[in-house]
Amino acid sequence: MDNIIQVRELTKFYGNNPAVDHISFDIKEGEIFGFLGPNGAGKTTTIRILAGLSQPSFGFALVNGHDVLKEPLKVKKTIGFVPETSNLYGELTSFKNLNYHAELYGVPKRERRTRSLNLLKEFNLIEHQEKPFQTLSRGFKRRLTIATALVHDPKILFLDEPTTGLDVMSARDLRKLIKNLKKKGVTIFLTTHYIPEAESLCDRIAVIVKGKIRVMDTPENIKAQVKDTEILEIALDQVTEEIKNQLSSVKGFEALVISDNQIRIHTKRIDQIILPVIEILKQGAQIKTINTVTPTLEDAFVKITGLDSDIMKINKPEKASV
Amino acid sequence: MKELSKAYFIAKKDLSAYYLKPPLISWGLMLPIAFALAFYFRHPSGIKEVVPGIIGLTLLFSCTSMAAIVITFEKRIGAMERLLLAPLNFRTILLGKTLGSTLFGLMVAVLISLILIPLMGLHIKHFWAFVSIYILSGLTFSLLGILISVGVKEVFEAMTMSNFFRFPMIFLCGVFFPVSEMPFPLPVLSYLLPLTYSVDGLKHSVLGDNATIPLYLDVFILVGFMFSLFSLSLFIFKKRIRQEL
Numbered sequence: 001m002d003n004i005i006q007v008r009e010l011t012k013f014y015g016n017n018p019a020v021d022h023i024s025f026d027i028k029e030g031e032i033f034g035f036l037g038p039n040g041a042g043k044t045t046t047i048r049i050l051a052g053l054s055q056p057s058f059g060f061a062l063v064n065g066h067d068v069l070k071e072p073l074k075v076k077k078t079i080g081f082v083p084e085t086s087n088l089y090g091e092l093t094s095f096k097n098l099n100y101h102a103e104l105y106g107v108p109k110r111e112r113r114t115r116s117l118n119l120l121k122e123f124n125l126i127e128h129q130e131k132p133f134q135t136l137s138r139g140f141k142r143r144l145t146i147a148t149a150l151v152h153d154p155k156i157l158f159l160d161e162p163t164t165g166l167d168v169m170s171a172r173d174l175r176k177l178i179k180n181l182k183k184k185g186v187t188i189f190l191t192t193h194y195i196p197e198a199e200s201l202c203d204r205i206a207v208i209v210k211g212k213i214r215v216m217d218t219p220e221n222i223k224a225q226v227k228d229t230e231i232l233e234i235a236l237d238q239v240t241e242e243i244k245n246q247l248s249s250v251k252g253f254e255a256l257v258i259s260d261n262q263i264r265i266h267t268k269r270i271d272q273i274i275l276p277v278i279e280i281l282k283q284g285a286q287i288k289t290i291n292t293v294t295p296t297l298e299d300a301f302v303k304i305t306g307l308d309s310d311i312m313k314i315n316k317p318e319k320a321s322v
Numbered sequence: 323m324k325e326l327s328k329a330y331f332i333a334k335k336d337l338s339a340y341y342l343k344p345p346l347i348s349w350g351l352m353l354p355i356a357f358a359l360a361f362y363f364r365h366p367s368g369i370k371e372v373v374p375g376i377i378g379l380t381l382l383f384s385c386t387s388m389a390a391i392v393i394t395f396e397k398r399i400g401a402m403e404r405l406l407l408a409p410l411n412f413r414t415i416l417l418g419k420t421l422g423s424t425l426f427g428l429m430v431a432v433l434i435s436l437i438l439i440p441l442m443g444l445h446i447k448h449f450w451a452f453v454s455i456y457i458l459s460g461l462t463f464s465l466l467g468i469l470i471s472v473g474v475k476e477v478f479e480a481m482t483m484s485n486f487f488r489f490p491m492i493f494l495c496g497v498f499f500p501v502s503e504m505p506f507p508l509p510v511l512s513y514l515l516p517l518t519y520s521v522d523g524l525k526h527s528v529l530g531d532n533a534t535i536p537l538y539l540d541v542f543i544l545v546g547f548m549f550s551l552f553s554l555s556l557f558i559f560k561k562r563i564r565q566e567l
């Protein structure tokens with residue numbers, strides 16, 4: 001398969017701070033590629049540059065064979081972009097929003113209507129076609145925004161945090177829609193800070209933290225990095241400073257994650273560490289439960305980035321969608 | 323050609339989304355009618371003389387009313403981003419915005435003309451000159467609004483700025499008092515403002531030959547305003563957007 005997107009050493013400074021710092025990657029035609037990272041990692045900045053909305057400070061990017069800096073209009077013609085907030089025109093109906101975008105993207109007059117209606121059907125919005133965008137529910141707004149990005153039949157679709165702010169059902173529906181788009185041959189580049197979403201949707205994931213790509217691979221391969229590792233999960237009545245200090249001196253841990261009254265220890269030698277750990281815990285706390293867990297992508301993420309996976313759950317304050 | 327049709331689509335969308343709302347239209351009609359009445363009660367015999375000027379004022383106010391805020395507003399709500407994402411260049415976007423506001427302004431002014439001209443028993447002497455001045459004035463005033471819109475950051479700044487430009491024009495551009503009878507140095511100011519040429523041209527084409535500036539010069543100067551305002555707006559628009567993104 002060919003690389004439909006090629007990015008080399010891409011860098012974007014805001015003032016003196018790099019939002020994106022010398023990143024390079026390729027995306028293959030037809031795959032779902034995910035940028036996984038916490039708030040402020042540089043996900044939005046990257047896809048805005050690739051969509052020709054924003055200019056890089058350094059490096060270059062080819063999208064569909066066109067340089068984003070030199071031929072932005074050619075790039076824009078073959079991509080669809082769904083921003084983080086659904087920002088269609090509130091006064092226009094669903095149908096008119098679609099039709100207007102078809103006009104702007106140069107869809108021939110005779111095809112505009114059928115394409116708009118087909119998308120409304122595909123996204124289960126046909127009974128809402130006469131409703132102004134601003135009266136739709138959040139999930140429907142999201143769907144219509146995605147439908148609008150597809151009206152000119154783009155080869156690549158960028159989705160910035162497609163399910164953030166949606167309820168569980170709407171998010172699930174949306175993931176189904178995204179998988180269907182892949183079946184139709186659309187290449188998808190999405191960003192998320194929701195690890196299970198990245199795992200269930202993406203063919204490949206790049207973990208991005210502070211503007212740098214930390215790891216890039218298939219979810220399976222990323223998980224394989226923690227294959228021989230096991231996780232010892234212990235619930236306590238309290239976690240004292242004393243316990244924290246003593247635990248960090250035990251040898252044989254790959255990672256130690258403490259949240260509330262729970263301790264998760266990543267290790268390859270559970271047989272060797274279990275006794276010393278229990279000795280330490282017994283002194284300052286009461287042990288409630290002990291479990292061993294098979295590592296998930298989330299645990300691989302913790303190991304690779306050294307970040308607590310909770311950092312990914314810190315959601316932004318909900319932005320008002322217009 | 324493609325560019326023009328896309329500009330037209332932008333204009334059409336703006337008209338249906340923002341402009342063709344009853345409050346905006348009635349406000350656009352109210353102001354010139356109020357001016358006409360106020361003048362009529364004070365000086366009934368002179369009303370014929372000021373009708374072309376009132377039409378010029380109508381054009382000024384209705385063309386700038388939304389143009390001055392539409393870009394600032396769309397940036398604010400994130401809708402401008404949709405235009406920047408689409409395969410459009412900056413020129414097409416500005417052209418579309420100008421066209422939308424001009425069409426709206428012309429519609430309001432045509433309504434006013436259809437009321438005032440027959441009501442005052444006037445006949446248009448030079449019809450095609452009238453139409454040309456009309457359209458050129460509409461474009462120029464919309465661009466004046468657009469220039470304000472691309473230059474400011476907040477909607478309220480745009481409103482303040484547009485009033486700062488518009489209100490002096492009411493008195494300086496020959497709508498109620500002929501420029502030629504103003505004391506020095508006011509006429510110098512008058513000749514720097516586009517409404518002067520629009521009012522002069524409209525008077526000339528409606529009333530006959532009692533105007534100060536030759537018609538071709540009015541047309542020529544308005545065309546000059548139009549192109550300079552467009553280039554300046556485009557320059558600022560590009561620069562601003564590149565800074566902000």
Ligand SMILES: Nc1ncnc2c1ncn2[C@@H]1O[C@H](COP(=O)(O)OP(=O)(O)OP(=O)(O)O)[C@@H](O)[C@H]1O
Nearest residue numbers: 014019037038039040041042043044045046193566
């Ligand atoms: N217009 C801007 N001006 C200044 N700094 C910016 C601007 N846009 C983004 N940044 C900074 O660049 C960094 C990366 O931001 P970006 O929006 O790309 O992160 P993100 O990964 O999309 O985060 P989130 O999950 O919150 O959407 C952040 O530190 C942010 O503060």
Ligand SMILES: [Mg+2]
Nearest residue numbers: 043044045084
């Ligand atoms: Mg973001």
